[in-house]
Amino acid sequence: MARVFNFGAGPAVLPVEVLQEAQAELLDFKGSGMSIMEHSHRGKEYDAVHAEAIENVRKLLKLTDDYTVLFVQGGASLQFAMVPMNLLGAGQSADYVNSGAWGDKAVKEAKLFGNVNVIANTGKDIPTRMPKNEDLKLTPGAAYVHITSNETIAGSQWKVFPKTEAPLVADMSSDILSRPFDASQFGLIYAGAQKNLGPSGVALVVMRKELAERVGAKTPTMLKYKTYIEENSLYNTPPTFSIYVLALVTRWILKLGPETLYRQNVDKAGKIYQALDSSSFYKGTAVKEFRSDMNITFRLPTEELEELFIKEASKQGMKALKGHRSVGGIRASIYNAFPVAGVDALVAFMKDFEKKNG
């Protein structure tokens, strides 16, 4: 079997050990005679998986008892609606940072539910960047402050999270568990799984439990965080296979060590950024201090060369390097599970490609 280097932005590469374990037990989970997909979500086999997934996240984020770990379907896009539905009371306002395509979507959705103050807008800045914390115009009495920790399309990343009086809410879809941070600084964190946590089909929500009490009585059962807290994310059938893979991925992170993984992530990104900086052929698209360690975005002198770059790289087993359809260019997504060898291969390819076409 020849595995390729998958630079895709999500769904993204998974640890090969995780896939191998899932494959080995796909028809017979731990000697039970059934697949984990076939197990009841109320049986002891799945229950152990569910509990491990939650416990792994708790350990990795060093959560205290006032925080809860929830699994919700619908991806981060449904969270764009669930956050204001649950946290934004009538007559209140929320602060949002628009730092790119994802922050912008979160803003648009929140506006359906109440008053939104866009307290910083770097969404259209070129080169791409996050706002500086000192530039945020926080609104006194805001229900919460919403940020996007890493903009997958723009290739920009918040390096030091702002300290806010109102609960800080973050879409961490593209960098959750890729680096250490103080979870107690946040009121609510959410992340679609398909970048750093597992396959698509489940979103992780980590929140201070008390915030779930704000919800109005008319909110649908499946859209209330309270339901997930009270029923341990088992009010209805959860996406069991996605949570199972998430349990395996978080176990893999714990085994490797989150600090080791973080250093590896910084090193991986550093190698590519160094290749960009030591060349006038390639041009990074993000401001240096906000460069993402997860999604590395850059341009070549012409679109024709970009097309050739993507095509040639693909021939050498480096896949999905095309930038998002809305911005073009090149994007190398190198999440937790992306191997160091793939980064080395890309850097070597970049040098070679420049030599031939520069």
Place this chain on the structure above:
Amino acid sequence: MARVFNFGAGPAVLPVEVLQEAQAELLDFKGSGMSIMEHSHRGKEYDAVHAEAIENVRKLLKLTDDYTVLFVQGGASLQFAMVPMNLLGAGQSADYVNSGAWGDKAVKEAKLFGNVNVIANTGKDIPTRMPKNEDLKLTPGAAYVHITSNETIAGSQWKVFPKTEAPLVADMSSDILSRPFDASQFGLIYAGAQKNLGPSGVALVVMRKELAERVGAKTPTMLKYKTYIEENSLYNTPPTFSIYVLALVTRWILKLGPETLYRQNVDKAGKIYQALDSSSFYKGTAVKEFRSDMNITFRLPTEELEELFIKEASKQGMKALKGHRSVGGIRASIYNAFPVAGVDALVAFMKDFEKKNG
């Protein structure tokens, strides 16, 4: 590998051929060097899977062009909210049949959004049953009429669907694709996948496209059917692995032939019902004319005997025969993928158990 007979109500047994195919290509989907879980939802490999899943459902339900096939996360439980959010306009009322635990949940959720007329209520009837079509008190001008085609917990099933002037909406989670029916009689059908279609994490929605136009402007993007129609269920990352398995399962049904499968389902259920009817030891819980071919519910003379029955059956590789926690008793769920051999084994076991304990 010893596979057991899984009588679970959902997540439920999958065709062993489907699991084997998923296993074989789990690390390398069709020579692409990645798992289907790792493929972009906008790439050509996943695109073919997505298109096949939709096409298979279209073929199996013989859908005309005015119908659309959608994949939504959140299970049938989220559909309980999405149906009224999308179809029940301000000041309108909807007709609901409460035929058991699931019908009841649908009613409760709809009441958050508007006026609900419960036009028949057999939810607490013992023996369990569906209402007769002639007993439905349809409301003139209702926005729609909602039924539950098969009550998984009660073990009752609608045999002839009512003809209604208002669009007929059905929760078919537990019997979709298990029997032929005329889809054109329905305005909207939904089904959580984890019984007859695949793993949990995706719900199938089949609807007349024009109904999606009713939705209000303030409805969140991810909760509008319109979004899924316009974006071919790819507005955000769909649950790709669940849809992939659904594509394999529906392919398996097409290969076997839906008519063959239907006859097999009737035969399977018939064997167990015959065992019930020819015994005074076992007692079916549903009225004969509404007996479900999917979930066969029955009681033994005492709860102690029921416990022993479940325990002894489990020792012989017949798993998950316990009735739903809310009603007790025995439940044999024998969906499409449940093998005939498992039914024969159960019937033999029932006779043997009665001999020893009757």
